[in-house]
Amino acid sequence: MTTSALTTPRPSTTRPAPGTMQIVGPMGDRYAEILTPAALEFLGQLHERFVGRRHEILVERQRSRQMIEDGIDPDFLAETAHVREDASWRVAGAAPGLSRRHVEITGPTDPKMAINALNSGADVWLADQEDATSPTWENVVGGQLALRDAIRGRLAFTSPEGKTYALAHTDLRAMPTIVMRPRGWHLIEKHLRFVDRAGQTTSASASLVDFGLYFFHNADELITRGRGPYFYLPKLEGRREARLWDDIFTFAQERLGIPHGTVRATVLIETLPAAFEMEEILYELRDHCAGLNAGRWDYLFSIIKSFRCRGEYFVLPDRSRVSMTVPFMRAYTELLVATCHKRGAHAIGGMSAFIPDRRNPEVTAKAEEQVRADKRREATDGFDGTWVAHPDLIPFAREEFEAVLGERDNQLDRLRDDVHVEAADLLDIRSASATGATVSAAGLRTNVSVGVRYLESWLRGVGAAAIDHLMEDAATAEISRSQVWQWIHNGTRTEGGVPITAERVEALLAQIVDDFPRTPGNRIADAADIFRQVTLGEEFPTFLTISAYSQHLVRGTAPSAPTPS
Known part of the structure; x- marks a missing residue:
């Protein structure tokens, strides 16, 4: 569906009836078959x-x-x-x-x-x-x-x-x-x-x-x-x-x-x-x-x-x-x-x-x-x-x-x-590390890279993306960003003894953005901004897609009709 095929409904000048659903997004080809x-x-x-x-x-x-x-x-x-x-x-x-x-x-x-x-x-x-x-x-x-x-x-x-x-x-x-x-x-x-x-x-x-x-x-x-x-x-x-x-x-x-x-x-x-x-x-x-x-x-x-x-x-x-x-x-x-x-x-x-x-x-x-x-x-x-x-x-x-x-x-x-x-x-979460599994520098980079590249795909409207021969979706992106947040806030060090800090993640972000192919219409800068918001802040957003949706995917909505004072 191309942008030119979409038309935004005109805002109604009459007060909508209670208990009704209003379309405020743009209408495209055949949308009327669904939104009857x-x-x-x-x-x-x-x-x-x-x-x-x-x-x-x-x-x-x-x-x-x-x-x-x-x-x-x-x-x-x-x-x-x-x-x-x-x-x-x-x-x-x-x-x-x-x-x-x-x-x-x-x-x-x-x-x-x-x-x-x-x-x-x-x-x-x-x-x-x-x-x-x-x-x-x-x-x-x-x-x-x-x-x-x-x-x-x-x-x-x-x-x-x-x-x-x-x-x-x-x-x-x-x-x-x-x-x-x-x-x-x-x-x-x-x-x-x-x-x-x-x-x-x-x-x-x-x-x-x-x-x-x-x-x-x-x-x-x-x-x-x-x-x-x-x-x-x-x-x-x-x-x-x-x-x-x-x-x-x-x-x-x-x-x-x-x-x-x-x-x-x-x-x-x-x-x-x-x-x-x-x-x-x-x-x-x-x-x-x-x-x-x-x-x-x-x-x-x-x-x-x-x-x-x-x-x-x-x-x-x-x-x-x-x-x-x-x-x-x-x-x-x-x-x-x-x-x-x-x-x-x-x-x-x-x-x-x-x-x-x-x-x-x-x-x-x-x-x-x-x-x-x-x-x-x-x-x-x-x-x-x-x-x-x-x-x-x-x-x-x-x-x-x-x-x-x-x-x-x-x-x-x-x-x-x-x-x-x-x-x-x-609740035996510690058992995951009992066999010697640790946090590695490669694991940190993978989380940042996968999180950002998935978000770039998501912003372009593709919600399931093959990245490094793995199928990534919103759930795996959530793991990536939440692990990084947790590692930073718990003072975790990699197996090499290097602390995981916001500054280190920022450096990785810059590298990933620089290395990303400069294809027309790519959203890598926006993706990096979202990853930064949900990973490096003091607060932990419950889901990364909530604010990203409101910031980037909502389009063409008409103003609300008048409501009673």
């Missing part, structure tokens, strides 16, 4: 009913973070012990197209990437409107258009170079099952504004926008074509957030006349608080739940963020040295598998960041070796499926899972009664 009056009315209803509870959740998150910073460690909840001890309940489980999830491919929802994912041969496509998507207005609406077209078997794309892409199948049942991931509760959509009953306007919740537009336009069509409205839920921190999503699903189904329980959700366990409430999350979503996913990169970010001010014990070594085999990560994944299978839910493994390079056999061989080992461990541990980020990795992952599962769709019957995880196991 009926769809906006549905978004308004979602916001009127649930945006207050969203605010309460964000306040609760702040309170919980402060408790951990003050030295109160998270623990399994005494008040919900009855939920964990009640052996009778189960989640809804698989729905059409979700029984076999051996290999899921993840990726953004732009037309080219959507076609590649749907032609990949994976069992599931995680259609990612969150960490793998830079939330430009064009990507938000364009992603909804691509999903709408794909579900109806009519998605096609021609690149600026003239290369054409088309779906290999038009029957939805012959494609990977689509599971859409909306943005998290902490994010807003500034190109839409909700008018409340007092006539005040606020930016829309990005979660409700992404979910609402997808559900409104596609739920009936998905069901008609033998699938259903399925979602990955990101960044949840506990049972109350799961209950909110369950209430949203119930309301949306009732509002559009869809049977209760048609929706299926898979929850990403990618925050430290959520690891202590896995069973409670399943319980709250039990009518609509298919499983849990081990979102390993955001989980590491959450640990760093939670304990960043708690001293040397909680300082992690280089990201590359924190593998899935360190004890606290093993505890997290084994607890996830045991919890899921106890309740009839799928356990889906995480994404190995290695990606192949078709022009470099050595890189591809290393990626295959790493991915095979990762997926072999997951299948052996009891996971029912896993993630990959590139179509060429699907055969390797599938072979490893089928070596364990054979022709079975899953291994839900493997209950993992041998797993006994205590709070101390999840």
Whole structure:
């Protein structure tokens, strides 16, 4: 979508009706197919009913973070012990197209990437409107258009170079099952504004926008074509957030006349608080739940963020040295598998960041070796499926899972009664350094380089970027910048004894900016400024994308309409 194809709505001179959603972002080709009056009315209803509870959740998150910073460690909840001890309940489980999830491919929802994912041969496509998507207005609406077209078997794309892409199948049942991931509760959509009953306007919740537009336009069509409205839920921190999503699903189904329980959700366990409430999350979503996913990169970010001010014990070594085999990560994944299978839910493994390079056999061989080992461990541990980020990795992952599962769709019957995880196991952060893993000068440079180069890509609208043969997204960028912040503020020294300081990071930033190719339209200077803001300041921004979005990705918004005095 080019800038010239966008037109900004004129500000209304009349007072907007309470409970309505206003478009204040520019309108482009076919945007009216997504931002219809009926769809906006549905978004308004979602916001009127649930945006207050969203605010309460964000306040609760702040309170919980402060408790951990003050030295109160998270623990399994005494008040919900009855939920964990009640052996009778189960989640809804698989729905059409979700029984076999051996290999899921993840990726953004732009037309080219959507076609590649749907032609990949994976069992599931995680259609990612969150960490793998830079939330430009064009990507938000364009992603909804691509999903709408794909579900109806009519998605096609021609690149600026003239290369054409088309779906290999038009029957939805012959494609990977689509599971859409909306943005998290902490994010807003500034190109839409909700008018409340007092006539005040606020930016829309990005979660409700992404979910609402997808559900409104596609739920009936998905069901008609033998699938259903399925979602990955990101960044949840506990049972109350799961209950909110369950209430949203119930309301949306009732509002559009869809049977209760048609929706299926898979929850990403990618925050430290959520690891202590896995069973409670399943319980709250039990009518609509298919499983849990081990979102390993955001989980590491959450640990760093939670304990960043708690001293040397909680300082992690280089990201590359924190593998899935360190004890606290093993505890997290084994607890996830045991919890899921106890309740009839799928356990889906995480994404190995290695990606192949078709022009470099050595890189591809290393990626295959790493991915095979990762997926072999997951299948052996009891996971029912896993993630990959590139179509060429699907055969390797599938072979490893089928070596364990054979022709079975899953291994839900493997209950993992041998797993006994205590709070101390999840909090044994020091175990990452027990084998001698340290912070290195190379690790510091990698964090700065990856963080800045990813942000440069993100500012250009590309939310999943191949950097140094690894797939980087917002989650891995968060690890990079949060580790650097933590190292500086804890007086960490590299294994060579050199202190990590703001001055040293500034010098690295200058080198990286100087070395960056001077391609037309590059955003390296802006990326360095953002990295500096979220890494070198005294305060620690909870997410690097919040201020970066407001500063750089919001465009063409019309002034608010008059509000009552």
